[in-house]
Amino acid sequence: MDQILILDFGSQYTQLIARRLRSLRVYCEILPFHASVEDILSRNPRGLILSGGPSSVYDRKAPMPDPAVLSLGLPVLGICYGMQLMTLAMGGRVRRALRREYGLSMLRTRGESVLFSGAPRGFRVWMSHGDEAETVPDGFRVTAGTPDVPVAAIESAERRLYAVQFHPEVYHTEHGERILRNFARGVCGYRERWTPASFLDATISAIKEQVGDSRAICALSGGVDSSVAAALAYRAIGRNLRCIFVDTGLLRHGDRDRMEKVFRDRFRFDLRIVDASATFLGRLKGVTSPEKKRKIIGHTFIEVFEREARRIKGARFLVQGTLYPDVIESVSVKGPSAVIKSHHNVGGLPKKMGMELVEPLRFLFKDEVRELGRTLKIPEHILMQHPFPGPGLAIRVLGEVTRERLGILGKADLIMREEIQAAGWYDRIWQAFCVLLPTRTVGVMGDERSYENVAAVRCVSSVDGMTADWSRLPDGLLQRISARIVSEVRGVNRVVYDITSKPPATIEWE
Numbered sequence: 159m160d161q162i163l164i165l166d167f168g169s170q171y172t173q174l175i176a177r178r179l180r181s182l183r184v185y186c187e188i189l190p191f192h193a194s195v196e197d198i199l200s201r202n203p204r205g206l207i208l209s210g211g212p213s214s215v216y217d218r219k220a221p222m223p224d225p226a227v228l229s230l231g232l233p234v235l236g237i238c239y240g241m242q243l244m245t246l247a248m249g250g251r252v253r254r255a256l257r258r259e260y261g262l263s264m265l266r267t268r269g270e271s272v273l274f275s276g277a278p279r280g281f282r283v284w285m286s287h288g289d290e291a292e293t294v295p296d297g298f299r300v301t302a303g304t305p306d307v308p309v310a311a312i313e314s315a316e317r318r319l320y321a322v323q324f325h326p327e328v329y330h331t332e333h334g335e336r337i338l339r340n341f342a343r344g345v346c347g348y349r350e351r352w353t354p355a356s357f358l359d360a361t362i363s364a365i366k367e368q369v370g371d372s373r374a375i376c377a378l379s380g381g382v383d384s385s386v387a388a389a390l391a392y393r394a395i396g397r398n399l400r401c402i403f404v405d406t407g408l409l410r411h412g413d414r415d416r417m418e419k420v421f422r423d424r425f426r427f428d429l430r431i432v433d434a435s436a437t438f439l440g441r442l443k444g445v446t447s448p449e450k451k452r453k454i455i456g457h458t459f460i461e462v463f464e465r466e467a468r469r470i471k472g473a474r475f476l477v478q479g480t481l482y483p484d485v486i487e488s489v490s491v492k493g494p495s496a497v498i499k500s501h502h503n504v505g506g507l508p509k510k511m512g513m514e515l516v517e518p519l520r521f522l523f524k525d526e527v528r529e530l531g532r533t534l535k536i537p538e539h540i541l542m543q544h545p546f547p548g549p550g551l552a553i554r555v556l557g558e559v560t561r562e563r564l565g566i567l568g569k570a571d572l573i574m575r576e577e578i579q580a581a582g583w584y585d586r587i588w589q590a591f592c593v594l595l596p597t598r599t600v601g602v603m604g605d606e607r608s609y610e611n612v613a614a615v616r617c618v619s620s621v622d623g624m625t626a627d628w629s630r631l632p633d634g635l636l637q638r639i640s641a642r643i644v645s646e647v648r649g650v651n652r653v654v655y656d657i658t659s660k661p662p663a664t665i666e667w668e
């Protein structure tokens with residue numbers, strides 16, 4: 159497949175480069191910075207991008223690529239740290255920036271460059287660096303500068319080497335997409351129009367080949383990833399795919415019904431629904447620590463799933479909806495980001511079970527999975543649903559989880575979702591949910607004093623869940639949510655709205 163490769167030097171923006179290229183319909187993959195030249199060439203790329211990174215090229219432990227990458231004859235675009243690497247490697251000099259720049263800066267281009275073709279002479283770009291090019295390597299020319307950074311872009315069109323000090327992948331950079339497109343299509347000559355659906359036939363054949371006449375199992379959670387992964391596998395192996403849905407008793411109202419309707423009734427999946435709510439709730443009895451809850455749920459899930467899986471004779475494969483960001487995370491130079499909460503997903507299943515993995519989505523980003531899901535005719539209400547954590551409502555009923563409290567939370571949550579959907583806000587936010595607080599407050603209802611629970615409403619906007627901001631919902635909508643919850647849900651007499659961003663808070667409360 160035609161592609162561009164991105165070497166990752168640890169920038170927080172590396173994934174963004176990949177996402178921007180993919181949205182330009184250019185297929186690309188990320189490799190760690192130390193990828194060997196043989197590995198790079200074996201993938202037959204059209205060009206290379208050297209990402210930014212937090213290091214200085216003069217650090218003793220600065221990440222360095224295989225020195226040959228710049229002399230392969232492949233087009234290369236260096237971004238930020240990538241530009242400094244290129245400058246140094248080609249014989250220029252890099253120095254500590256006179257003024258460390260962070261944020262928007264006005265770029266002015268000089269002369270003609272394919273990279274800036276179609277962009278105006280001056281536009282704003284996003285800078286974030288401590289080093290800068292001091293002298294330009296022989297055979298290179300300066301194609302842009304900013305008031306603080308005279309050498310903000312260089313190139314040797316002859317050798318097809320290009321570099322920019324700013325970040326074209328960051329959304330704040332004007333014409334950033336144009337620059338990436340110019341590199342991919344203008345410099346590298348990438349002609350295809352890649353789409354996630356281009357994966358379809360190849361992926362289906364690959365699954366057929368991998369699984370053959372055996373059986374595969376999938377832990378279908380009803381979320382976007384497992385739904386699309388299962389639908390792909392179903393296309394490949396039909397009823398040799400056995401799906402298992404574990405009802406933990408910690409799901410939202412309607413989750414289980416929806417699964418049955420879509421996957422069993424409509425798609426005709428071989429779907430086994432296991433009601434394990436009594437086991438889960440039994441083990442959660444008396445437990446209030448968030449980490450303990452997560453651990454218990456994680457272990458119990460594996461246990462229940464394994465038991466069910468063993469009943470399916472001849473199953474050697476496990477279908478999983480692993481996405482590209484997880485794959486990148488595992489090859490990333492920074493290593494997995496710090497674990498703040500232990501996430502117990504079905505990701506923990508395979509090693510113990512000794513089954514071979516089928517991961518048809520491992521090269522796709524979330525929005526691409528949704529696009530593929532549309533091709534597979536999965537309904538929008540599944541593809542566009544908000545993320546839902548593996549431990550479910552257990553981490554939203556603060557304190558001890560009981561059937562009664564889950565019931566109260568479930569009702570409040572349903573009302574909130576109905577209102578958000580009716581107001582047209584559902585697709586504009588990342589996540590909207592209710593939390594039941596482990597405390598009671600005083601209220602008056604009619605002539606009577608009440609002493610009941612508090613429900614908190616949490617609505618956030620986010621791009622990837624790593625950072626988030628609370629949503630500025632209209633007053634009227636908040637008012638309707640609050641009024642309906644208090645009047646319709648017995649046991650709640652107060653509703654509060656969470657106005658904390660992430661960081662410092664997390665999205666979930668536990």
Ligand code: XMP
Nearest residue numbers: 501502503545546547548549623664665666
């Ligand atoms: P936090 O609360 O860490 O959440 O800001 C970030 C995103 O991850 C989801 N989340 C989880 N997802 N298993 C999951 O599959 C988990 O244990 C889990 N905990 C949090 C959360 O809903 C948000 O979208």
